Amino acid sequence: MSLAAPAALLLGLLAVPLVLLYVLKPRRVPVTIASHLLWRAAVQDAQAQSPWQRLRRNLLLLLELLLLASLVLALAVPLTPAAGAPGGDLVLVLDTSQSMAADDVAPSRIERAKQRAAEIADGLSQGRRVAVLAAGTSPEIVLAPTDEPSRVKPALARLGAPRGVADYSAAAQLAQAVAARLSSPAIVWLSDGGGAPVPPEPLAYPVRFEKVGLQTPNTAVTTLAVRTGPTGRQGWVSVANYGPARAVRLSIRVDGELVDGRDLQLEADSQTGVELNDVPPGRVVEARVDAGDAQRTDDAAWTVVDRVQPVRVLLAGSPSRFLEKALSLVDGVQLTVLQSGQQVPRGHDIYVLNGASSALPQEGNLFILGPADSPLIKVTGTERGLAVTSQQGSHPLLRYVDLTTISVAQAARMTLPGWMTAVAFSGDLPLLAAGEDSTRRLVALAFMPEQSDLPLQVAFPLLVDNAVRYLGPDAGPAGAPLATGDPIAVPAGGPYTLVLPGGRDVRLRGPSTFADTAVPGVYELRGADGRVLKRAAVNAGNRYESELRDSGLRPVQSEQAQTRPVPAATVQRWQPVALLALLVLLVEWAAYLRGRPSRRGAAA
């Protein structure tokens, strides 16, 4: 049995004043009687003059405590598994996004959702199958369909802390795919109703949405950015208030030292921006508000303001002034230009190879422009007079880059390995591709800059900058924080030690990624000698998951699925408890009347 409203159990504290009422003596009523003669012998009340009396075994008190317990239990709404419901197989979808970490329902939204999922699984009919999905940034199958409901709890226990932004659309697609493998499936969706505002496709199966959490206000630091300008370091903090107007104190720390403090008056449901001037030098800047609300993980944000080590880039192949200039402009790059005829040296993070080259370096990541046929990329010929007809805008290589306006005089016809993905095309011919095999990352541009008008476009330096970020050991823009759940790239080599915000460390080898970034804070990657190689800030605050109030995001079911509603797997059992309370009340009344001396008339 579980409780739908366990907070009501706090009403059980009323037992304290109830017992006190029995311990405290009431004010005595004077009554004149004929004589004390018989009363003196019959009654001895040694404590008559004390304001307290010894708590005797009292049937009325016991009944009243039982009555109180019954009422409190009824208000807590006990839930018991319903016999045989739901009748078919079941897909349980749990929202594991950042907002589920809120503790506005005890112990937290995610734990409550886990409890409900376990209860629902326990109530399944014999032989029915159940699957569990996690609906986070990327949906995943936590438990493949099984006819053993006992496996649900262990699977739920393996779920990590809530992180990232819920993607209902992707989760609905996955739930649909899993349900398709089940018999008479139904989907139960446990969520707080918040996430990325992408409405999911209608589900072809019956779905029931169970809301977890309350309409809770929240204040969060949603943005923290620091950049170095001509007048020094400037910063920008954005504090979002999802609730009524309130005041908070904003504290700015650099490397743990308090450097600024502001009292902010936040209007209801608003974003407040704070500009920081002359941020003192340091490695990590932290902005924190004393919100004290149900979601504490987004009360602070961090950003890394200095690169730990420069990215060592080697430019080889055909000389290209455009490429050399663009690489040299990338912040944090230590560029080496290899003269023709020189041996390719070792020890660089990125090797930029302009033009056909038969000898590829055995280490480091590669940026190949105008490739020749090689074991990595097969080139079957050349094409002339091309234009980019489509590009995959969401890929990090094409961040702020528009290639559809360029013209290409000549490009290699690349046949890509399976681990590479084309992100820009001319028709069906890949012009730009990226990927990662077991040892390195690779970016391939089918032409050299000089074979197109790309170097004359604003897209060129942006593309080069993105390529360096993609291939460099410190993936992502310098200082750009990650969101919880975003992976941290670990460069090739190792062993490394990743020190987590709480002080816990994890041993890693590269190239790899570390995805367990549910805890916001600063993650430090250290080498074998203990030297810090890389820092990454992970922040929880964002506009979708810091809004703890129900945004109304729901899975929907298609027309044909609506004919079969999903029955509840648990039944509320407050009625029998309330009936018990009524019976106890009647028994108490009878006991009171029985214990009360008959009143034939007023006391003489």
Next chain:
Amino acid sequence: MQAGANDAAEILPAELTARLRLLRLAARTRRQGTTRGDRRSPRHGTSLEFADYRSYAPGDDPRRVDWNQYARTGRLFTKVYEDEEDLQVHLLLDASSSMGFGTPSKLRAAAELAAALGYIALNEMDRVHLALLQSGSTRRFRPLRTARGALQLSDWLTGLAPQGQTDISAALHAYSAQGSAPGLAVLISDLLDPGGASAGLLALRSRGYDVVVVHLLSRDDLDPPLDGELEIVDSETRGVIAVSVDAAAVEAYRRRARRWVEEQKHLCRSLGAPYLQMTSGEAVEEVVFHRLRALRVLV
């Protein structure tokens, strides 16, 4: 709430008095009266009631010689007759404050019973003494003898009001010592006296009184309608005790009251005094025509 004896208009209804004429008080021992009356005296007299034989002695009235005995036995026997005298009836009413409780009040019930007994006695030409026991003393009224005295008795009894404390033994001591002719003493009291009544009853008995005890209690005395946290005030002493009255306390009181009544009954039996326990709500007719006759106080 206390009430006096005058909370009803008429203390003895007319229809009851007609029936009371059929009764008479039975003296348990023969007493020497003060005037000739309807009672047999310990002195043999000249009434027509035969008492015994004795041997003839010179000077005896020859009309009292039993000649039939002489014919059978050859010896002269003189018939001896009872000398009939009046009975001294002492009606001793407890009129302390505690007698003002009950519905009707105990004092009212006591007055009705005393009026009935007084009427019976006066109707038999007995001498009736009424005394009120209050605060360790007695308030005595002048003796009554004639049937007209019944009206006076009713007047006195109608105007009674409870007051003062009870000290039954002291009051009975005082009464027995005042020199009235002993006779039948009917004590009507709730006996709610911490000092008890045994010493007073013994004093009456030692002075030659036949004593009848009517133990008059209200239903509240036996089964108090109290509940809760109370300060109970004694109506006579004004003393206060704090009690937590619940079902258990009331049950303990009931047990104590039953035992106490038994103790009073045992005391009276040990003194040779008929004992009657009545409650204030009981009808006087029931007490007079059945319960006192069953005790042979009335015949």
